Amino acid sequence: MLPVLALLLVVSVATAIPHCPAKDRRNPVFFEHEVSCSRYYECANGRAYLMRCPSGLHFNKNLKTCDYPNHAGCIYINGDDNAEPFDGGDAPAAVA
Template sequence: MKFHVFLFVCAALVAVTTSSRIPIEDGIECPTEQLDTSDVVQIASPSNCGIFYKCERGRPIVNKCPEGLHYNTRLMVCDHPSRAQCVPINPEY
């Protein structure tokens, strides 16, 4: 049980440190009100296929896919680039 708690804490720290290094892009806006909080709102980065934003209480939180994967907007997961079919607009990264 202690090991599972340790893994959860480590994963949370990795997510926080990863997301804090990448700035939020202009134009990324999360809904300020969600009627059903169980609905997950994720927004693909328009300029980087490996980044997506998860909305949390109206705030976009930056998430980065593992190296070599792209965010798949249809499945809402990081996926192989050929399945994600992401085409960045104005690539910045």
């Protein structure tokens, strides 16, 4: 039973972390966040950087941009969408 639980944990964590291309492409690569409508990942140099949409906007996974919530289609219920306002000054955090 324990090996099955460990395998499920590894699979769930692996699917939550975006897989960025090793080399940057002509167009940027974006991924939705696992639990937050207002956050997303942007790939650069093979790494995923955690980003935040401006206040009041959600990440639209189809358009790969921040959008009005009624257009974005994000339905996370317990995300941290209103945790702190975006001021544009924070450096993105790299995700290993």
